[in-house]
Structure formats: C-alpha cells, structure tokens
Amino acid sequence: MNLKELAAELHLSQTTVSRALNGYPEVSEKTREIVLAAAQRFGYRPSPAARRLATGRAHALGVVFNAERNALMDPLFVEYLAGVAETSAKQGFDILISPSTPRDEIVTFGRLARDGTVDVVIISGPKLTDERIALLNELEFPFVVHGRPSDPTGISYIDIDNFGAFQQATSFLIQLGHRRVTLINGEEHFTFAQDRSRGAANAFAAAGLPNDMLDEHFMPMTAENAYHCARQALESDARPTAFLCGSALVALGVLRAAAELGLDVPRDLSIVAHDDEMPAFPADQFHPQLTTTRSSIRAAGARVAEMALARVAGQKPGAVAEVWPVQLIVRGSTAAAPERTGGKSDGNRS
Amino acid sequence: MNLKELAAELHLSQTTVSRALNGYPEVSEKTREIVLAAAQRFGYRPSPAARRLATGRAHALGVVFNAERNALMDPLFVEYLAGVAETSAKQGFDILISPSTPRDEIVTFGRLARDGTVDVVIISGPKLTDERIALLNELEFPFVVHGRPSDPTGISYIDIDNFGAFQQATSFLIQLGHRRVTLINGEEHFTFAQDRSRGAANAFAAAGLPNDMLDEHFMPMTAENAYHCARQALESDARPTAFLCGSALVALGVLRAAAELGLDVPRDLSIVAHDDEMPAFPADQFHPQLTTTRSSIRAAGARVAEMALARVAGQKPGAVAEVWPVQLIVRGSTAAAPERTGGKSDGNRS
C-alpha cells in the first residue's frame, strides 16, 4: 500500500496524509488521528527510496571498514559497531558498511560523500595528517570523528583520555618501583598512539626519571607482533620489569612471551594493558587477571553515532568535543618491581 | 550533474544516454562511446536513490546482526563481514547492517523484506526451527543462508562440513587412545551444533565405543563459559583426557582451566578446537599451538555474498547447496592419552 492509495482510502489528499504522518502542524488533530489509525490498520510504510529521492536525505549513516586481510582490530570493531547500531537503530537510521582497503579508502569516502547514499559518515582512528578529514572538509560533507583529530577545530569528535590513561598507568608502575618499562604502542601515525606516548613520557618526566628508561615500540597491535616484541625485549640486556600494552590482545602476546621464558607475572614482570572492553576477551578472564586502563568502546560507538545524527539534524560541526576519562583498574598482573639482582649496570652482563 | 544535464550537453535524450550507460543493445556503438566518454569527463554518477525508486531494486544486501550486549561471536562476525564485503564491493552492492536483539530479530527481518531497502538478505546461524526462514519464505523475499538449514529444500545455502570435521577430530582422539572426551559445543538449537554432535557421536560408534564416554555440553561459545565447564569436568571423577572445542575461544577457556589445575597440555590433556580463522587469534599462536579443524569463515562470507547477488540476478532459490570440507590440522595440543593410572573404574575413586 502506498501513499496514494492510503489517501484515496481516506478521501484525503496525499499532501494531507503525508503531513499528518510526518507531524506537520498544518493538519488538524482530528484528521491526524484518523490518518495515523488508518496507516496503522493498513500497515502502511512509506517507501524509503521515494522519500530519499524527494528529500535528498538518505536516513543512513556511513561507516567504512577495513576489509584488508589483516583486519587487526577485529574484536574491537564489532563492539564499536554494536554501539553505533544501538543508537542509530533507535532513530531509525540505517547503517551502511563500506568495505575498503587502506589504499582506496579515500576513494570510498569520496564516493560516499557524493553518492548521497548516506547523510553523514563516521571516521575512526584519525591520523596525524588525515586525508579523509581533509577530503570531507573540502566537500563540505557532514562527518564526525571517533578519536581526536590532530587539528580539532571545527570538528565534532569524541575520544577517550589516552594521554591521561597512560600517564596514570605509567605513574602507577613507577610507584611500584619499576624503572625499565616497555610500551607496546599502536602505529605511530595514529593520534591515539601519540597521545599514549606523551602520557607515558610525561609520567617519567614527572618522576624525574630519564626518558630512555621508557622503551617504546610502535606497531599494529596484534598478539603476534606483541609476542615478538616482548620476546626481544625480555631477552635483551636491558630487560624491562614492566610492560604497557595498547590493548588486551597485545597483553596476550606479552603473556605468551613471558610464559615461554619462564617468567612469572606479576612476580617477575608487571603488565598493564588498555582495555576497550571486548566481551570476547574480558580482561578479568586472563590469567592472571589484567590490570587495565578501561574504557568502553561500545559506549563510544553509541555516542559518536549520536553525534553523527545530531550533525544530520543540523548541529554545527565542532559543537561536540568530548574526552572521556579512563579509569585505572588494578588487578593481578601488576606487583612491586622485583629486586634488582643484576645491579644497575646491565650493560656489563653480556 | 544529473542525467538530464548530461543529455542536454550531448544533445541526446535522457533515454538514449541512460541506455548507453546501462549497456542496452538498442543504442549504436558510436553514440555509446561518446556518452561514456562524456560521463567520464563530467564525472557523472547516477543517483542511487532515483535509480532505486525507478527500478525497485536497492542494489544493497542486508545483514542483521545481534547487537545485544553479549555479542558472543564478535571476532568471527567481523571476519565474516569482511568476506561479505569483499564480494559485494566488487559488484557495487551496498551492505546494510541492521542491528537487532534476538527478541525482535524477526521484526527486523520483516521490515527489511517489506521496506525494499535491500534486495536480499543473508541469514546466518540457522536454527533447528528457524522462524526467519519461515517468514522470508512466506513473504517470498530472496535470501540465502550461511549454515545448513534443517530443511534445505528450495533454499540456497553454504555450510562447512561440521559433521565430518567433528567426526574426524573425534576419531583422531580415539586413535590416540582417548576414551573420555568432553565436547564443548555451541547452543543446542543451532544446526551446526547438532551436526557437530552427530559427527562426534558417529566416531564413537564407529570405534565401537559406548556413547556415554562422550560428555557433551551445549552453551554459548565464550571463553568464560568454556572455562567453567572445563573446570567442572576436570575436577569430576570421570575426568576427560581430551576436549573437543567449538571454537578457538572455547579452547582458550579450557586452556585456562587446565593451567589452573596444573595440567599440562598435551601431556595430561589433549585439545582439538574448530578454527574459523580469526586473524586476531591465530590457532598457531596459542601456547601450545592448537590442533584444529580449520575452515575460513571469511571465504564462506565471500561465497555466501556471491550467492546472494546471484539470487538477486535471478538465480532460483535452492540452486546452490555447498558443503565445504574441513581439514584437520594436527599441532601441539594433542598427544597420546596418558596412562590410565586410576584404572577404568573411576566411579570407585570418590
């Protein structure tokens, strides 16, 4: 049943019926009720395609996702998507997933913006110099960002306090007596990795410790990468007594390296990981349970979708800039640093 | 730039231009070339919304996904989605994600089918009695199934050989001397869980062993559930010497239980897991490396999307019914069953 038929059934014009259904004021309450009742009764549902053509708005929100073989952030992405879905479903917005490889990502964004299949897109994981943001700005296409853009002026975004989280975690380790700390970070060009790096460095500086006791590595955050990195660090002369991990997956790799080398966590080695709350891998289900800096990536997804919809509804870009606090949760993977058996001068050992 | 403008530019009618672009035969090659060149030059892109309204086809494929707080299959879902995306991108199809809770899943499917926002939907994880399939059949809306429906007549589907995989894995364990085996399976109402169950049972029967040596548990396949289940089994009188796991996550839970009880894998306990190839948790990155029955959920996603598109292109439902073989890959988590120190009569022990 379409609008014309419904209107005929009611002996009203399409105009009136349309307006009644969409809550316009120039229709009397009486007829509105009649119309709504009839629509209900006949199970009338307006055609999204027609509405889209007539209004020019798609009632959909775009998310591009990396379909490259190494979808690194897998478990995170779904959880994030669930958050986005949560709010967008509430407002009857569709979610359009556009697969893309990192190479033609920018083309994908261009297509989304020009085609009009979506009204707004969400960019996640902003980089130091982000061409996606540049493009959308140039096209004047609405978007919001999940993460903190390097230049946030005129951009609505939401981020967690990566700086604070890693500063806090690092301070905590320093207080426990740890001096040699290895930070396994994400890839260097992501702003979040930079923030975390600065957070950790800041804690060292605040404690009056030299910066070179913080051994930092940037890499895609997989368990395997982390494993290799940790093995190498643990077998080196300047063996760290603590690891800062960018994600629970990274912690998993570190745990494996420690186990293989016969190191006990937390006796020989402390581990703090950032935890985005993947339900598939709850940090408190690790062995030992992980000390984490915790934030909900799902909640962030929900919020960023909210912002995206607000943006469609006319909210100015840059109107929202939230940085969510991150809580340090101390569990079983951290302890006081072991006695320094080898003395300070590790260099002599080899 | 729209069709009318492009046509005006070329001094041709919209009809001709439209046909030239869409490859209809009733336009001469000469003008087709001209039109295509001009379209290229002006960067003309037809409006999806208008096309959708005119043709009635959305050029989109629907996937509903469970946005409930416990998105159990998280890592799997992304990998699967990546597969779907891979092929649908190739044919320029959009992917529409519809979030849903298990409760109103059926409503979501109904909406998708009636709204015309998608041309076809993919159902995954069919159940023994599946109301989604029933609904779409009744509405005569195109769909394909990822997994094997309990009644596959007239339905296009693709599945992996769950029966064969678990039969093979179980036989392998039996050959290694294992007699008490615990199977941690998915939820009972899924067809794949039934198939796996039958596969394992069949192996026991074929070896002439009583069925009650196979201890089977149905549950959502999370690491935590598996952990609790494994603890209980390992602390019972009839302690199993081997586990069959429905997924790598399940194996993770079992590994933790074993570690906590001081059991060595594979010396004291063998583990075989089904592996859907989640890149985030490669089975060969576990410690010990997991013996698995391996299949690519991503490839399955790609294939099922292909089928979905074929379905849109007019292929008859039920035209495709593929069951992919599953390979047993022996790694370090399996070994010969330990000597039976306690004798056969475990019942006496308590």
Added chain:
DNA sequence: CGAAATCCCCAAAGCGCTTTGAACGCTGGG
C-alpha cells in the same frame, strides 16, 4: 457587516532515474 486573519486542506510540480510506445530515417524486396 465586510475585510482580514486563521485553519485546513488540496492540486500539482518536482526529485533523477528507467522504460514504454512511437517515430524517425534508411535499406531492400516486391
């Protein structure tokens, strides 16, 4: 009581594409 304001409602014009039915110019057989 007439004019202006107020309410409701309507006819019709798009939105940008596809597709039907017709017409055009040309060739070739009768």
Added chain:
DNA sequence: CCCAGCGTTCAAAGCGCTTTGGGGATTTCG
C-alpha cells in the same frame, strides 16, 4: 515506387514521496 523491416532515437509516463503555492471555510476584528 511503395511499403515492410530494421536500427536508432525520442517524448513522456511513471516510481512514491515531499513541498510549494494557492484557495475554500471559518473565525476574528474594526
């Protein structure tokens, strides 16, 4: 020389909705 037949092209009618620009009733005010 005429007409059927073919290859190309076109004008116009939708697809189902929103929205503009009125236009009857009814009310309100001078």
